[in-house]
Amino acid sequence: MSTAYSAVHNNSCLPFIHTWVIKEFQHFCDKQNLLHFIISEPFNSPAPSDSNNNIKLEYTWRLVADIENIGEDFSLYMYIAALQTDFEREKELNDRISTFKFKVFKNQIHGNMNSFEEFIMFNQNSFTHRTKFGIKNAHGGKLCKINQLFPNNDTSISTDIIIRVHINEVEKPQNDFKNSINKFSLLSHSLEQFFNNPYFSDITFTF
Structure with a gap:
């Protein structure tokens, strides 16, 4: 079972952040x-x-x-896939350039917020990629x-x-869709907000 949440904030200094919750993750980790x-x-x-329209x-x-699970390497890898929109199809665009960064949080003792730990990508720096x-x-x-x-x-x-996933976009004008950087934003939510919301979880925490 998994759920997801995104909300837009108009502070352009922040990246867009999408949150994906995977419940009972252990079921996916049986070697x-x-x-x-x-x-x-x-x-x-x-x-x-x-900008023109x-x-x-x-x-x-x-x-x-x-x-x-390859040899001694039993690891979680995370990827992002770009899906072509109607606008991109109309403009005959084949890819897009964005900057990404991933983070993962866990909860193993339900009801105890102190059980959360944070792990950051092996290379914790953001990476920019032209994604087909x-x-x-x-x-x-x-x-x-x-x-x-x-x-x-x-x-x-x-x-x-x-x-x-944190996403910063590369702004592209209508004619060549390939120029300056423009950052979009999402209000950075606390973990508390996701785990006390019945839409995302059947777990309730007390703070």
């Missing part, structure tokens, strides 16, 4: 029965506006969580090792994880 890929529902982020555009994305459309062209990298999420590699522990 004998790895499913490997978990794919999020599509979500939209603000795109650079068409003052049209508010959106980009569509999916997140892909990949659990890999389609799931097979998803781009990203290692987020964390599975044993960072499960003490003693005990993947039987009930674990919910929150994955956040």
Whole structure:
């Protein structure tokens, strides 16, 4: 089971942030029965506006969580896939340039906020990529090792994880769609907001 949340804030100094909650993540981490890929529902982020027509555009994305068990490397990889919008199809655009950063949070002791720990991508710096459309062209990298999420590699522990992707867009004018950087924003929400909201979880925390 997974849920997701995005909300737009008009502070242009902040990136857009999308939050994806994967509940009972341990079920995906059985080495004998790895499913490997978990794919999020599509979500939209603000795109650079068409300055000539003052049209508010959106980009569509999916997140892909990949659990890999190769030799000693049992890790969670995270990728983002760009889905072509009607506007991009009309303009015959084949890719888009964006800057990304991933974070992951976990909860194993339901009801105890102190149980949350944060792990940042193996290369914690943001990365900029020209992403072609389609799931097979998803781009990203290692987020964390599975044993960072499960003490003693005990993947039987009930674990919910929150994955956040920060997205900064490269603004493109209508004619060549390839120029200056324009940052869009999403209000940065606390973990408390997601886990006390019945839309996202059946867990209630007291603060």
